[in-house]
Amino acid sequence: MTRRIHVALLPSQIDPPMGVAIVVDVVRASTTLVTLMERGCVPILLATTVDIARRAAARDRTLLLIGEEGGLPPEGFDYGNSPADLARAPLAGRGAVVVTTNGVPAIHAAAGAEVVLVGCLRNAASVATAAWDAGGAEGRITIICAARPSGFGLDDAYCAGVLVERLMRLGEVELSDAAEAARMLALAEPDPRRLLGRSAAGRYVTRLGLAADVDYAAGVDTSTAVPRLGHHFSFVTEPVEQ
Amino acid sequence: MTRRIHVALLPSQIDPPMGVAIVVDVVRASTTLVTLMERGCVPILLATTVDIARRAAARDRTLLLIGEEGGLPPEGFDYGNSPADLARAPLAGRGAVVVTTNGVPAIHAAAGAEVVLVGCLRNAASVATAAWDAGGAEGRITIICAARPSGFGLDDAYCAGVLVERLMRLGEVELSDAAEAARMLALAEPDPRRLLGRSAAGRYVTRLGLAADVDYAAGVDTSTAVPRLGHHFSFVTEPVEQ
Secondary structure (H helix, E strand, O other): OOEEEEEEOOHHHOOOOOOEEEEEOOOOHHHHHHHHHHOOOOOEEEOOOHHHHHHHHHHOOOOEEEEOEOOEOOOOOOEOOOHHHHOOOOOOOOOEEEEOOOHHHHHHHOOOOOEEEEEOOOOHHHHHHHHHHHOOHHHEEEEEEOOEOOEOOHHHHHHHHHHHHHHHOOOOEEEOHHHHHHHHHHHHOOOHHHHHHHOHHHHHHHHOOOHHHHHHHOOOOOOOOOOEEOOOEEEOOOOOOO | OOEEEEEEOOHHHOOOOOOEEEEEOOOOHHHHHHHHHHOOOOOEEEOOOHHHHHHHHHHOOOOEEEEOEOOEOOOOOOEOOOHHHHOOOOOOOOOEEEEOOOHHHHHHHOOOOOEEEEEOOOOHHHHHHHHHHHOOHHHEEEEEEOOEOOEOOHHHHHHHHHHHHHHHOOOOEEEOHHHHHHHHHHHHOOOHHHHHHHOHHHHHHHHOOOHHHHHHHOOOOOOOOOOEEOOOEEEOOOOOOO
16 A cells, blocks of 8 residues: 655644654654663653653652753753663663653654654664554554754754655655655755754754764664554553542 | 844744744745736735635725635636736736735734745745845844645745755855755755645646646746835735724
């Protein structure tokens, strides 16, 4: 079946039905989640606020606290939202609760899709194959860019375009205007590191002294990990007050 | 002074202060307005609804009714929103009231800017020069894509990119992520006709039998007309009920 591919350049541009959703926050949350899955971190719980994350870790002391606020780890966190650091950390068999500014809320916004996958450059081919095989109503696949608080993010649009390219290798597709634009960005810049480095997100992370994360996020097709909501990660559920 | 250039890929992505605004609805409203100015149409009044347009024309019988609803001229209108037709129509010294689905509302959304200009491919170099010379607080220039009811429009983002390129010829600029993405689109496709023809707006207009408008809108730097709000066009004001 022809796959109808749309890119929501911002979470507000989600146009249901989404079919299969792939959420992208390449610098850095989706790259972090792919890394956590790859490293054997189980379970992976997402929290939409730092407070929710702290309460979850207080209820279950075995959980690592991972994430950022303003780009850096909040006080008491075990790790920041740094995929380059996490790639070297001892995580196998450990559980974690993860909170980030844009990526986690974007995944939350996508939670109404039939299937929710996490995509980045590192798992580009694998997440494209997983989305293609998952099917979805009318063959729809929606790639959702987490973007930035101030709007459009060049890094995520570019990554979405790389995913569109990978999907096009798998069969016949119809592209929305935004999917076509994203694809044009991917084809226009063959060097992902250069593109990410020039994006506002890449420059921000570099100013924080974390350029190694930009290098790491720019690796393409280096991972086969495809985090799927309800399978490899879920959202923190808080106990109901009695 | 360095100009800080942002592209609002959708009117909802306007991030004040806009400084100098250039509103783009290349297929077709902004191309139509440039054509009306070029052809000597005076005054040019914009109406945000078909009813407002009809009432304005009822109050002043000399006004031509120009515009579209669903892509075609509403009943009783003198001309559709067809720049290719209007380029051949006898308009000199005639006044007109214009209503369109996306372009006019986008200009309305931009009306809080210091200076509001209308841009398209045909007046690309001229509108860029006018925006540059107009200045604006902190050197800001915001290019606003009218986009489509369903969201992002490839045609407008591409045209915005051509305008970014023209602005870059005039001096030092800083580009937002969206301005950089639009520029990449413009550089990636040297043939504007092909790009517009592949956009959803271009395909829609072509299905209506109006492919001549897509050809016409794809002309680059063919016009020096730069419609400016309050100078060359304004919004219909309705008389207050007594």
